[in-house]
Amino acid sequence: MKGEGPVGSIAAIPEIARVTFRQLLGRRRTLLLILLAALPVLLAVAFRVAGQTDIERFSHRVFDTITVTILLPLVAILFGSGAFGAEIDDGTIVYLLAKPVPRWVVILAKALSAMVLAVALTAASAGLSGVIDLVPAGSDGVLATEAQVLAMVVGSVCYVALFLALSLFTRRALVIGIGYMLVWEGALSVLLPGIANLSIRQYAMGAASAIYKVPEDTVRLSSDTAFLLAGVLVVAALAIATWRLMRFELPGGTD
Amino acid sequence: MTTQLAPETVPPTQPGSAPAIELLHAARWYGNVVAVNDISFSLGAGVTGLLGPNGAGKTTLLHMLAGFLAPSAGTVKVLGQSPHRNPSVYRQIGLVPEREAVYPFLTGRDYVKFNARLQGMRDPDGAARAAIARVGLEDAMDRAIGTYSKGMRQRVKVAGSLVHDPQVLLLDEPFNGMDPRQRIAMMDLLGDLAGAGRTILFSSHILEEVEQVGTEILVMVAGRLAASGDFRAIRALMTDRPHTVTVRSSDDRRLATTLMADPTVFAVELTPNGLSVQTAQLGAFRRILAGTSRSAGVRLLEVLSADESLESVFDYLVSR
Numbered sequence: 001m002k003g004e005g006p007v008g009s010i011a012a013i014p015e016i017a018r019v020t021f022r023q024l025l026g027r028r029r030t031l032l033l034i035l036l037a038a039l040p041v042l043l044a045v046a047f048r049v050a051g052q053t054d055i056e057r058f059s060h061r062v063f064d065t066i067t068v069t070i071l072l073p074l075v076a077i078l079f080g081s082g083a084f085g086a087e088i089d090d091g092t093i094v095y096l097l098a099k100p101v102p103r104w105v106v107i108l109a110k111a112l113s114a115m116v117l118a119v120a121l122t123a124a125s126a127g128l129s130g131v132i133d134l135v136p137a138g139s140d141g142v143l144a145t146e147a148q149v150l151a152m153v154v155g156s157v158c159y160v161a162l163f164l165a166l167s168l169f170t171r172r173a174l175v176i177g178i179g180y181m182l183v184w185e186g187a188l189s190v191l192l193p194g195i196a197n198l199s200i201r202q203y204a205m206g207a208a209s210a211i212y213k214v215p216e217d218t219v220r221l222s223s224d225t226a227f228l229l230a231g232v233l234v235v236a237a238l239a240i241a242t243w244r245l246m247r248f249e250l251p252g253g254t255d
Numbered sequence: 256m257t258t259q260l261a262p263e264t265v266p267p268t269q270p271g272s273a274p275a276i277e278l279l280h281a282a283r284w285y286g287n288v289v290a291v292n293d294i295s296f297s298l299g300a301g302v303t304g305l306l307g308p309n310g311a312g313k314t315t316l317l318h319m320l321a322g323f324l325a326p327s328a329g330t331v332k333v334l335g336q337s338p339h340r341n342p343s344v345y346r347q348i349g350l351v352p353e354r355e356a357v358y359p360f361l362t363g364r365d366y367v368k369f370n371a372r373l374q375g376m377r378d379p380d381g382a383a384r385a386a387i388a389r390v391g392l393e394d395a396m397d398r399a400i401g402t403y404s405k406g407m408r409q410r411v412k413v414a415g416s417l418v419h420d421p422q423v424l425l426l427d428e429p430f431n432g433m434d435p436r437q438r439i440a441m442m443d444l445l446g447d448l449a450g451a452g453r454t455i456l457f458s459s460h461i462l463e464e465v466e467q468v469g470t471e472i473l474v475m476v477a478g479r480l481a482a483s484g485d486f487r488a489i490r491a492l493m494t495d496r497p498h499t500v501t502v503r504s505s506d507d508r509r510l511a512t513t514l515m516a517d518p519t520v521f522a523v524e525l526t527p528n529g530l531s532v533q534t535a536q537l538g539a540f541r542r543i544l545a546g547t548s549r550s551a552g553v554r555l556l557e558v559l560s561a562d563e564s565l566e567s568v569f570d571y572l573v574s575r
Contacts, residue, residue, distance in 0.1 A: 011375075019358060022360050098321060098322075098345050250318050
């Protein structure tokens with residue numbers, strides 16, 4: 001009963017993804033992420049129940065200060081860096097790599113798994129918040145909600161790709177990711193507008209501007225530039241991750 | 256494979272056939288630390304034990320064979336191919352790593368099926384059932400691996416590694432955590448696989464494990480291949496080596512005089528801690544010691560074998 005099936009094809013992707021989902025969802029930190037994703041939705045409900053008069057403005061502020069600044073990077077970085085990180089730490093990556101499956105298939109399966117989970121959490125949070133607070137305002141609210149969901153999709157995909165690749169180079173990918181989120185995107189990109197080209201948050205907001213007029217002080221890239229840079233980042237990160245995985249060696253030792 | 260100490264190259268088991276595993280002057284170092292040092296051997300079908308103390312380089316050698324480490328020098332080939340950066344070779348290799356961790360959230364059956372699917376098996380469910388049956392885990396196959404004992408985890412790892420019926424099976428300390436009954440079953444399984452023409456290399460630091468499974472052994476010490484060949488011949492070398500026994504008695508000087516007349520003893524030294532006795536026949540010496548001391552009117556207070564550790568056995572082999 002030799003392995004003669006579709007080895008090396010994308011047929012391995014659902015199998016690897018199934019295990020990756022369970023790895024990522026089985027952690028306690030995932031529960032915290034779900035609670036964090038629920039926060040904008042709870043705030044949206046609170047605004048609506050309290051009968052806020054300027055509810056759209058409040059909703060946009062929550063999106064800017066919580067959803068896109070904290071929730072999006074935190075969720076995507078945790079899922080991206082965790083897709084491989086735990087397996088490398090505990091050695092179970094051997095069971096994945098000692099198989100006749102091309103490394104690019106392994107990377108694609110891992111990345112897709114983390115991206116699906118990150119998009120599901122962040123887009124659901126932004127979408128539900130928008131449905132509660134923005135959609136009732138009419139077509140403008142619908143567009144704003146769609147734009148926020150698009151920002152979550154673009155941002156999640158970019159963060160996951162970048163930090164999945166980084167996790168194959170260092171065990172500190174999560175720490176670096178949080179540093180990137182706080183220092184680079186939180187502080188430097190505000191002080192130095194020129195580095196917007198290297199900010200995933202700007203890619204997300206730039207993408208959103210394709211379907212909704214995003215306030216000029218929060219977006220510094222055109223939608224075309226944002227999509228282009230996001231695409232380049234994802235392709236480059238996954239290519240580098242594949243290259244790295246092909247050269248992966250088990251942690252050394254003298255035994 | 257011939258029996259020899261510190262061999263240059265060991266011929267394959269079946270002359271004329273290509274060896275399944277072949278190393279030629281293979282070495283691996285990490286910075287200044289040499290983990291595997293200029294090792295050459297080749298293996299054909301059968302079970303071979305890779306024996307050595309902790310830190311000897313056994314795991315590094317197995318990781319090189321499994322393609323997870325590139326040799327720093329020399330060549331490593333499995334079934335005629337370099338396994339490094341060559342995922343296709345895993346169609347014919349099964350690997351059981353030393354690390355205990357297995358996906359704790361999967362059931363045993365799901366884990367083995369996962370391996371079967373990634374191997375591209377046409378009937379992963381049937382292949383998984385057959386592999387699980389071979390390691391005797393049917394009763395626990397629908398339980399999460401996280402609930403398994405150490406021995407059960409070892410067995411499910413073995414099931415996952417042989418689900419695709421590989422030609423070469425590499426096992427790193429496979430008997431760790433197994434109870435005696437499980438060990439015997441696993442040894443029988445490895446014997447059966449070898450009988451079916453598979454090439455099996457397993458590592459161990461326990462002499463008795465290797466003795467019971469592998470008639471052929473490789474002995475590694477400090478990164479080098481210290482001995483290889485038939486186990487019985489190497490065992491004889493180990494048994495016939497000089498042993499040092501420390502004896503404390505009521506009158507060490509008188510006992511030393513008596514022991515020097517015994518043919519099993521070839522040196523006696525009087526030390527502050529008692530007598531240091533050199534013998535090449537440890538068992539025979541132990542048998543005569545009580546009678547000799549009694550006839551000399553000396554009372555034995557303590558008898559210690561100073562060099563019974565496996566490390567001392569390996570040290571002896573290296574120094575030959």
